[in-house]
Amino acid sequence: MTDKIGFIGLGIMGRPMALNLINAGYGLVVHARRKESMEPLVAAGATACTSPAAVARQASMLFTMVSDTPDVEQVILGDDMASNAVIAGLQPGALVVDMSTISASATRIIAERVRSAGAEMLDAPVSGGDVGAIAGTLSIMVGGSASAFERARPLLEVMGKNIVHVGDCGAGQVCKACNQVLISQTIAAVGEALLLAEASGVDAAKVREALLGGFANSRALEIHGQRMLDQQYQPGFKSVLFQKDLRLVLEAAHELGLALPGAAQAAQLVNALVGQDNGELDSAAMFLSQRRLNGL
Amino acid sequence: MTDKIGFIGLGIMGRPMALNLINAGYGLVVHARRKESMEPLVAAGATACTSPAAVARQASMLFTMVSDTPDVEQVILGDDMASNAVIAGLQPGALVVDMSTISASATRIIAERVRSAGAEMLDAPVSGGDVGAIAGTLSIMVGGSASAFERARPLLEVMGKNIVHVGDCGAGQVCKACNQVLISQTIAAVGEALLLAEASGVDAAKVREALLGGFANSRALEIHGQRMLDQQYQPGFKSVLFQKDLRLVLEAAHELGLALPGAAQAAQLVNALVGQDNGELDSAAMFLSQRRLNGL
Numbered sequence: 001m002t003d004k005i006g007f008i009g010l011g012i013m014g015r016p017m018a019l020n021l022i023n024a025g026y027g028l029v030v031h032a033r034r035k036e037s038m039e040p041l042v043a044a045g046a047t048a049c050t051s052p053a054a055v056a057r058q059a060s061m062l063f064t065m066v067s068d069t070p071d072v073e074q075v076i077l078g079d080d081m082a083s084n085a086v087i088a089g090l091q092p093g094a095l096v097v098d099m100s101t102i103s104a105s106a107t108r109i110i111a112e113r114v115r116s117a118g119a120e121m122l123d124a125p126v127s128g129g130d131v132g133a134i135a136g137t138l139s140i141m142v143g144g145s146a147s148a149f150e151r152a153r154p155l156l157e158v159m160g161k162n163i164v165h166v167g168d169c170g171a172g173q174v175c176k177a178c179n180q181v182l183i184s185q186t187i188a189a190v191g192e193a194l195l196l197a198e199a200s201g202v203d204a205a206k207v208r209e210a211l212l213g214g215f216a217n218s219r220a221l222e223i224h225g226q227r228m229l230d231q232q233y234q235p236g237f238k239s240v241l242f243q244k245d246l247r248l249v250l251e252a253a254h255e256l257g258l259a260l261p262g263a264a265q266a267a268q269l270v271n272a273l274v275g276q277d278n279g280e281l282d283s284a285a286m287f288l289s290q291r292r293l294n295g296l
Numbered sequence: 297m298t299d300k301i302g303f304i305g306l307g308i309m310g311r312p313m314a315l316n317l318i319n320a321g322y323g324l325v326v327h328a329r330r331k332e333s334m335e336p337l338v339a340a341g342a343t344a345c346t347s348p349a350a351v352a353r354q355a356s357m358l359f360t361m362v363s364d365t366p367d368v369e370q371v372i373l374g375d376d377m378a379s380n381a382v383i384a385g386l387q388p389g390a391l392v393v394d395m396s397t398i399s400a401s402a403t404r405i406i407a408e409r410v411r412s413a414g415a416e417m418l419d420a421p422v423s424g425g426d427v428g429a430i431a432g433t434l435s436i437m438v439g440g441s442a443s444a445f446e447r448a449r450p451l452l453e454v455m456g457k458n459i460v461h462v463g464d465c466g467a468g469q470v471c472k473a474c475n476q477v478l479i480s481q482t483i484a485a486v487g488e489a490l491l492l493a494e495a496s497g498v499d500a501a502k503v504r505e506a507l508l509g510g511f512a513n514s515r516a517l518e519i520h521g522q523r524m525l526d527q528q529y530q531p532g533f534k535s536v537l538f539q540k541d542l543r544l545v546l547e548a549a550h551e552l553g554l555a556l557p558g559a560a561q562a563a564q565l566v567n568a569l570v571g572q573d574n575g576e577l578d579s580a581a582m583f584l585s586q587r588r589l590n591g592l
Binding site for chain 1: 400423424435437439458460462463466467470471473474475477478479480481482484485486488489490491492493495496498499502503505506507509510511512513514515516517519545548549552554555556557558559561562586589590
């Protein structure tokens with residue numbers, strides 16, 4: 001049973017990703033904290049395990065897709081003697097692929113522990129949201145050795161489309177943080193542009209259309225700009241997760257002693273959004289914070 | 297001679313735009329403050345005039361392409377009895393097309409004065425820089441009546457490619473301001489993303505490449521991101537003009553009582569750049585301000 005694939009974390013992202021692996025013909029052993037989360041996978045043919053360690057014992061390659069840094073630490077390293085954690089069950093030469101979005105510096109520490117246990121780790125965070133997870137079109141940013149990347153690549157290609165080996169261990173998480181630095185500010189900029197048009201009495205939809213053809217064009221202007229105009233904030237990508245990702249960005253900036261004032265400011269709009277009980281709305285709802293600030 | 301086309305302002309932008317009109321077969325009467333600026337146009341067949349009023353007397357349609365709000369006020373309205381200004385020479389039914397980037401609220405006042413003089417005005421600011429002006433590929437954002445837009449359109453099509461009638465008088469300037477709101481923050485966001493990669497010890501070029509394929513993509517990531525990586529800051533679009541445009545944005549926000557914190561912050565990076573004697577560099581050199589802030 002050593003050629004089974006493990007999958008730990010079966011939430012809104014992990015579930016469809018694991019299902020895509022099953023549909024591609026891989027035999028899966030899975031674990032999730034809540035039993036109910038495992039049911040659709042078991043129904044599709046996966047074997048449920050009672051712990052991360054049990055998954056690790058049966059799988060030469062295993063994926064983790066959980067919420068945040070402490071969750072990954074808990075699943076892979078455990079918090080005491082690690083008896084239930086992945087590291088307690090790791091096969092020699094196994095490959096752990098963490099697809100969660102977590103701290104790059106914590107990732108490097110976890111990877112070092114995995115290496116000490118005779119296995120290897122890749123960080124492979126994704127972007128594209130649950131829509132991309134279901135469709136198997138996620139962007140996947142990978143950090144770790146080239147050989148581990150090649151080993152995981154056929155499975156990553158089942159889950160995503162734009163798959164880039166960015167660099168060594170942690171580089172995938174750094175790249176994901178850069179992605180959020182960029183997208184948070186681009187969405188905020190789109191919101192400000194539409195606000196300025198509206199406040200000036202000019203048709204914001206016309207302005208968006210005009211700007212799509214020039215240097216101001218971006219995916220955010222195309223997609224999030226349209227959502228703002230339509231006041232359509234079904235996720236997409238939930239603001240509460242965006243808030244978490246931006247916290248990771250600002251923690252990294254703090255650790256590095258690096259000033260990222262633009263990202264810091266964009267994060268405040270997301271903070272305000274979550275604070276107004278809109279954390280379940282799409283990231284484009286940053287526009288609501290900008291509107292509230294201006295009494296609109 | 298009433299079917300001649302007037303062109304006032306023959307600087308880095310106006311000169312190639314006027315030349316493109318001549319090359320398309322239009323007879324031009326031109327004026328510029330400095331005689332030398334008119335010489336290449338005269339050599340190409342244009343008639344030089346000693347004042348904006350003299351241009352207006354000979355042209356049923358005339359274009360202005362000068363630096364800032366006071367320049368347009370000076371050229372079109374003049375500052376005393378307006379004896380040398382466009383308005384003193386306007387033919388009945390003439391069309392004035394101001395392609396400068398200036399204040400939207402001032403534009404509305406100037407257009408009202410032009411209307412009172414029995415003529416009509418369009419605001420038609422451009423983006424695309426001198427490269428776009430030479431190639432005739434400018435984006436042109438137009439405000440004014442639909443009939444005036446149709447009348448000017450054949451000539452605008454000689455100068456640009458992406459030509460949008462955004463709305464009534466002033467809407468072109470509003471759209472241009474929105475363009476600068478968007479692009480200033482997108483460039484700044486690209487800079488922060490590349491900085492975070494570099495500070496984290498990850499190949500920034502690889503990160504850019506990975507992000508081009510996802511939601512974080514933008515023209516700024518493509519173009520300005522590459523310039524940052526290459527440290528190639530030949531304009532392009534000069535930062536000193538960018539600074540002026542962002543001043544117009546923040547003046548509009550002030551007039552409207554509108555908070556645009558992202559644009560305000562991006563403008564500070566451009567202020568610092570110009571303050572460090574880098575005003576002649578391309579807008580992508582905002583990255584230099586971000587690097588200086590971080591001692592890089």
